[in-house]
Amino acid sequence: xxxxxxxxxxxxxxxxxxxxxxxxxxxxxxxxxxxxxxxxxxxxxxxxxxxxxxxxxxxxxxxxxxxxxxxxxxxxxxxxxxxxxxxxxxxxxxxxxxxxxxxxxxxxxxxxxxxxxxxxxxxxxxxxxxxxxxxxx
Numbered sequence: 372x373x374x375x376x377x378x379x380x381x382x383x384x385x386x387x388x389x390x391x392x393x394x395x396x397x398x399x400x401x402x403x404x405x406x407x408x409x410x411x412x413x414x415x416x417x418x419x420x421x422x423x424x425x426x427x428x429x430x431x432x433x434x435x436x437x438x439x440x441x442x443x444x445x446x447x448x449x450x451x452x453x454x455x456x457x458x459x460x461x462x463x464x465x466x467x468x469x470x471x472x473x474x475x476x477x478x479x480x481x482x483x484x485x486x487x488x489x490x491x492x493x494x495x496x497x498x499x500x501x502x503x504x505x506x507x508x
Contacts, residue, residue: 384502390424392494393476399490402483403462406475416475423476427465435461458488 397408405423406416438457439446445453459481466478478484 385428386421386424388495388498388502389428390420391498392491393424393427394420395494396487396490400483400487402479403487404475404477404479419474419476422472423465423469423474426468427461430461430464430468434464455485455488455492458492459484462487462491 393405394408397403397405405420406412407420409416435457438460439454442453442457462484463478463481466476466484469476478487
């Protein structure tokens with residue numbers, strides 16, 4: 372039982388961090404649309420946000436490591452900056468999957484995805500650090 376709880380515990384904070392990062396990104400970038408970022412979100416919009424955050428986490432856990440490995444020469448040449456292009460692609464894949472499922476999440480252009488990936492990276496970093504510090508004290 373303790374093992375099951377131990378495996379589930381990191382999932383929930385990660386899901387919440389992804390959800391907050393996606394919400395802030397949808398507010399900040401005009402080309403990224405999410406119902407929960409609208410003026411009057413409904414309870415359904417919040418559920419959609421959690422589902423999209425789950426899809427985003429799953430895409431990042433499964434596809435992203437493969438792409439980083441395959442693009443390792445570009446990662447080295449660009450000193451890791453190509454990671455933002457990969458993160459933008461992960462956001463586009465998440466949008467594609469969400470649209471296929473009929474969820475209210477859409478990324479219009481690659482530039483929107485690239486800016487969104489930058490914001491998601493910053494927000495996720497800040498929230499992860501804050502969570503780590505609050506748990507360590």
